[in-house]
Amino acid sequence: MSATPAATPDTPVDTDCIFCKIAAGELDVPLVYEDDYVVAFDDISPQAPVHTLIIPKQHVVNLTDKPDPELLGHIFGAVHEVARRKGIDESGYRIVQNNGVDAGQTVFHLHVHVLGGRELMVGMA
Numbered sequence: 001m002s003a004t005p006a007a008t009p010d011t012p013v014d015t016d017c018i019f020c021k022i023a024a025g026e027l028d029v030p031l032v033y034e035d036d037y038v039v040a041f042d043d044i045s046p047q048a049p050v051h052t053l054i055i056p057k058q059h060v061v062n063l064t065d066k067p068d069p070e071l072l073g074h075i076f077g078a079v080h081e082v083a084r085r086k087g088i089d090e091s092g093y094r095i096v097q098n099n100g101v102d103a104g105q106t107v108f109h110l111h112v113h114v115l116g117g118r119e120l121m122v123g124m125a
Ligand code: AMP
Pocket: 018, 042, 043, 044, 045, 046, 053, 097, 098, 104, 105, 106, 107, 108
């Protein structure tokens, strides 16, 4: 059993953060996956046939926020289940995590992109 802290009523949230609102169920966003620590939902502007975001329920800006490594492990642990539910676990998928302005991070709540459903472009930048 992981010691990762579950989201509780005391979990830090940013009331102006769109992803905190999605994680709290305040917006009518269908979830691909949910557990005590993360939710996953489809990107509003998909870059591939499958483009799903995995976010912690806890408000964490990005890796510079030094999130709990166990929480990071939990997020990565959810990737395969999301890929399986989207039917791309066998065909292959890419994960992307934009961290800060130079990386193109536009939503400042930590998230991992899961992309697949077609052959993706070669190259990373
Ligand atoms: P990034 O550029 O890594 O910060 O990615 C942010 C992602 O969030 C972009 O791919 C957006 O299309 C996506 N996004 C922004 N707002 C929403 C929303 N309300 N629901 C789903 N995806 C969103």
